[in-house]
Amino acid sequence: MPLEFLIPHENNPPIRSLELNGSGVDDNSLRLLSEELKTNKTVTSIDLSLNDFSSEGVRSFSDTLKTDKMLTDVNLSDNKIGPDGAKYLSQALKFNFTLLKLNISNSDSYLALGVLGIQYLCELIKTNHSLARVDFSYNDIQPPSTKVLSEALKINYGLTNIALKGNPLGPKGIQDICEALKINHGISIINLANTGMEDAGSEFVSEIIKGNKSLTDIELGCNQISFKGAKTLSEALRSNTTLLKLSLRSNPLGPVGAHHLSKAIASNNTLTELNLSTTDLGDIGVKDIAEALVLNQSLTVVSLVYNEISDAGVQYLCEALKINKSLKTLNLSYNNISDKGIKSLCEVLKVNNTLTTIHLDLNPNITQDGIKALKEALKTNYTLLEVTGIDDPVIKQYLKRNNAIATCFKNFTTHLTEGLQSEDLEKNLSLLEESIQPNMPTDHYLRECYRLLTALGHLTNVGSEIAALTNLLPPYTHPFLQTTANLALSLLLCTDLSQQLDQLGLQEKRCQLLLHGFNDVLQRPELNNFCYIALFHLVYPNQSIIQSEFDSFKKNTALLNQDLFKNIIQEALVVCQKSNSPPEEINFLKAALAQLNYPVEVAARLTQSPAFLLALRNKHPEATYFTLVEHAIPAHDSQTLLIPINQIFPAITQQTTEKLEDLVKPTSTYRTDIKAKIHRLKQTLFAMFEKKSTTRIVQSNLSFFADNGSHSQANSSKSNLSKEQLQQIKELISSLQKEISSFWPYPNKDIKQIKVNALDSLIKKTETMTISEAIDEIDSEYPQARSGQISTRTADLFNNLRNTHDKIPGSF
Incomplete structure (x- = not known):
């Protein structure tokens, strides 16, 4: 060859x-x-x-x-x-x-x-x-070779992923490997499937789950682990804060094992993926898992393949999924689900906007009746993206529709504004306008999708910054939409709007919001400079940026998010392993890695570790300070924002670790406090722009609020409208005309033009007739002025004007 x-x-x-x-x-x-x-x-x-x-x-x-x-x-x-x-x-x-x-x-x-x-x-x-x-x-590979492998792993500091699947390790071999994992802090992924572990071996793995803070992914499938092993693993999981993925597939856990695991699932909010396929759960075991899912806030993927789950078990899961807002993928393939179970899932799809994937392969009792119910449910569900095991052309069309909307947001998060295609925005906005019902609450997924897509459209249009801002600042109840909105808001705060906000004394709030939205994309080259500029303004408020000073600031400052910070602690543990550091320092770093919160006082303690300082300097060789993005949010004093990294504290002792844990105890509300602070920052900004019509400083500094002069210049002194009412109408006309003239293709521009004509005519008619009479004539002459299933601004304005007029004493 x-x-x-x-x-x-x-x-x-x-x-x-x-x-x-x-x-x-x-x-x-x-x-x-x-x-x-x-x-x-x-x-x-x-x-x-x-x-x-x-x-x-x-x-x-x-x-x-x-x-x-x-x-x-x-x-x-x-x-x-x-x-x-x-x-x-x-x-x-x-x-x-x-x-x-x-x-x-x-x-x-x-x-x-x-x-x-x-x-x-x-x-x-x-x-x-x-x-x-x-x-x-x-x-x-089997004992005694496992002992030799264990000794090798103890001194290896490069491996992060090792697969030993299908080797007859047995409990003794598992013990040897786990002994190595007590010392090796580099390995984060290990596959021990089909290794003859049994319950005895699972006890050694449980010890590692408790003590090793590096492991993020463990595969334990096909190991004859029973409910006894599930109990010890569950106890370990309750105290673990680093493991992300766990597979116990093809182990005879049974309902009792599920009961033990459910306690861990209810309290562990770190694990994101759990595979319990082929574990003999049955409906009884699934009931316990479902009850735990009500409390769990982290799991995104759960696999329950081949567990003899009937419609009753599905009903338990569905009750949980009406409350759970984190699970995205549920695998129910190879079970005993019939049309009744499908109908239960359909009820979930009416209220759950988080679930994106359901696997239903090889459930032979699902008939056309169940498929019909699923089609009906998907008419009004816009978040489910994939259903396997059901081949129906109508369902495929609904899923294609849902994927089109999701792709629009995904393209933005991946490619920022370059990922926004005007045709896609127009198509999806039109689709949403057709689907949204007048009685839908403002926090309905469709309404929030429409608001966010509208904001993204404004984001691409020079001159529409304020419209984008006012759509992005109010909270989104759906986590994915909120994350996307945060990113869009941060991008907006990088535009010329930043100068306007800074002139209004909002520089600190702007920079805090910007860093918050960019937290997860901190290392993207096109965004990294903006993050450092925001940090510079927080450290040196109202100081002009000189290029040489900024370059020096960026070189000397390590700006991290929590994931980057944890990676450095992880690398510090590897440094300890490599250099045979004292056990006190290793235990200190393990305790630090296990934390969920890192306020300034906790993060600063890490500078007591020589290994941490070395790992940090390996990543940022010229940095003399570091900080986390989250430190910028609650900061009241810019002097405490930067933590010096050139300071060596006394040697680490057991008391050092105890002091760290004492510092951590009062931080249980740290995440909640940051979230509340962000909410208040957004409220402050939004309140300022709500007052734009009465606050002179806002109007004089933000030219976007100025009337463009293209609509009717009616003389308010001859009109029956008050100055405030006239101002409301003019602002709506101005907003509609910006959308009509924008190069970004807003949907239904012809209808918007009819609304502008109707509002112009309303102003003129109120010069010779009452407000109610004028509105009656407008309704007759321009019946389309009130149209729009979400964009009901004109109809709402007409109703408010009529209600206000009817309440005035003596009006007729």
Whole structure:
């Protein structure tokens, strides 16, 4: 097989990835390929799984790895590697510092590595600290080899992800691996599925869940863990604040195990994904899980595949989902759900705007009756994006509609204003106008979608900044919409509007809101400078920015969000492992990593750790201060905003950790306080703009409020309208005309023009007749003036004018 021709030579386009899995690559082919790779400078990833080479082919490839500086991802799974192949790889990777991922899984099916081969792999783990991810699954690793692997993992500080799936570790082997995890603080993802763990082994894993603050993802499927193991795991999960994903699939937990786990689910608000598929829960077990979901605020994905769940179990889940506002994906495939269960789900879809994906594959008792109910529910549900297991063209159309709206917001969050296509905005706004009913509350998902899409449209239109602002400042009840609105608001606060707000004495509030909205996108290159400018203004209020001073400020200040801060603490733990730091410092950093809140006084304590300072300086070598975005929100004193990082405190002791925990105790309301502060900031801004018609300073400083002079200039002295009423009408005319003349295609511009004509005519008619008479004539002459299922500004104005007139004594 002439594999050498796959590698580009001069004048050929570069190849970044070679997918050669199952291609019949033998020893000779791999030798030729390896020779080519010695001079190639483009290929970074190569998949050689499921081929026909032996240890001799691995030898040729290993010679290339000794000098290769490009490859970062190598897959050699399902090949006859054997002990000699493991030896060649181990020797080669002593000199390779660029390879990040290595997969040599499933060698046991072809040519076992044997005890000697596993020992070579352990030598590799000991000496190579550049590899971040290794897959050693299905390689017959078992005691006593697990002890050797454990010792290797104790001194490795580079690995973050290790897969040991399908190895017969048994409880003793699990104990060995967990002993390593007590010391290794770099590994965050571990796959221990199908390792013969049983309940005895789950006790060792539970200890790690309690004590290891680095693990974020644990796979424990297919391990014969019963309700006893579930109990110990549940107790560990109640005190864990770092684990994000847990899989217990294919374990006989039963209803009792579900009962134990439900206690952890109810109290743990860190876990985001939980896989309980094929765990014999039944309806009784699902009832406990459902009750826990009522209290849980973090889980976004729950899988309950193949659990003998009937319509009764679905009903329990549905009652929970009417309250739960975090779950996005629910997998109910391979159960006993019929039309009754589908109808229960349909009731949820009327009130739940968080759920985006439901898997219903292989529930054979769902008939056309259930599908009909789902179609009816999707008429008014705009958030469900995917339903599997039901093939219906009408349902597909509804989901396509929902995805179009979601994509509009997603494009904005991904590409900012460049992701906003006017045609999509127009189409979705028109769609929403057709769907929104007059009796829908203002916090209904559709109304909030319409408001946010309107704001995004204004955001792209120069001169519509105030309209965008007033649509973004009021709160959104749906979390995804609120997050998107926060990002849009921060972008808006980077425009020329910022100067106007600063002139009104709102600089501090503007900068706090800007940083809050950019918190999750802090490192995006196009936004990072704006964040530092806002921070500069908070530290040096009302001071003009000089480029050289700003450059120095940015270089000397590390601006972090909580995720970045936790990553530095995580790296500090790895530094401790690498340098054999005293256990007091390790325990101190573990305690810090486990925290959910980091107010200034808590974050400042981290500077007592030499390992933390080293990890921080590795990321920000010239920084002399650091701060978190969240510190800017409640800050009253700019002097406490920046934490010095060049100060070394006395040596860390057990008392240091205790003092840290004492500082943390009073911070239980920290997140709530920040949220309340943001709400007050927005209220303050919104209140100022609500007063724009009566506050001279606002009108004189914000030219956007000036009448454009294009509408009727009626003489108010001859009109039966009061000055305030006339001002209201003129402002509405001005707003409508901006939308009509905007290059951004607002929907129904022809209707908006009719409304402008009607309002102009109303002003003239009130010069010769009462307000009620004028409105009666307008209703007759311009019947479309009151149209609009959400945009009822004109109709509301007419009703208010009539009601006010009717209440005036002596009016007729």
